Amino acid sequence: MAKVFRYARALMGAALLGLGGWGLALGEIGPQAAIAQTPEPEAVDYPPEAPPPGVEPLPPERRRMEQPQTGDYRISALLRAFNGNLWIGSWEGVARIDPNTGRTIARISLPNTIIGAIAQDKVGRIWVGTYEGLMRVDPRTNEITAQNFFLPSNRILSLQLDQRGYLWVGTDRGIALISPDQGLLMTTLRKLPGVSANALSLDRDGQLWVGTLEGLVQVNSASGFAMKRIAEVPGTTVQTLALGPRGSLWAGTPEGLLEIDSRNGRILRSVTQLRGRNVKSIAFDRVGSIWVGTDGGLLRVNPYNGAIVGEVSNLPSREILSISPDTGNKVWVGTREGLAWISTSQDIGRARPLAAFSREADSSMME
Known part of the structure; x- marks a missing residue:
């Protein structure tokens, strides 16, 4: 009982001495007992709004997050995460934003800032x-x-999660299969016909x-x-792939847009209105339209008849590298000169550049 009393008295004394901001490491309390005091690191609080007048400005890390890029603005990869956030891969690194407001949530510090692809595994990593x-x-x-650096090549161009949850990695010298949990290399295909894995997609049967x-x-x-190999492809080089809602595979080449039967590998058609156009990115939205990014602009295409139903203006650049539809009720577009968004509810033919990720700063508010 005496030990308990002395223990409580020691704690009360620490509080009276103003030690509430210190961690207390207590041994057995006795006549010669000592209290080891270890200061806790100060928590950095990043307020969501600007500080009021006369208050110290936001911490340096938050200011860095909100500043625009300086240098190469090309947006090479976009990923809508499970929680709705938009991950942005550029030639200046990786960032995460709230697609509803455009607010920068985080900028990720990486050893190399040139990003080729982004993917999310089944547990959210x-x-x-x-x-x-x-x-x-x-x-x-x-x-x-x-x-993991033990790949056919360290220059990564594409990523694709398969139905088992394993990660396929496309490089400029073949493909590899990675275990997401350990990040270990499981298998490689170095002698890939066509050498460079520019794009990856699963078909409706789960094959790559x-x-x-x-x-x-x-x-x-x-x-x-x-x-299986399909070598006779108009345009030869396949730059982008997407699985359509009817189970067919869509491929973009320097000469246009192709629809392919993934069961037998037969080319079903070359979209007439896109012949001769350099198609660099494609994505389907929830209503089944295809958004097609070319080196001459962004188009919305009816997949059933191949008709161009819309063309987007006011983009930071006409060279479209990545597309993320249905993200924050917008279509997000990565171009050679920065990031922009398109409202899906109004003025769908006009893009608005996002200042923090675009050479052309736009002060317009998100709607």
């Missing part, structure tokens, strides 16, 4: 392919938790399709062996 390797980022802490410098290759996602 973010995988970032750079021109110097693959990294796994914990979105809760924004820290790198794994990295690879867009290469010389057409398309279908890969068995279980064994990692090449199953």
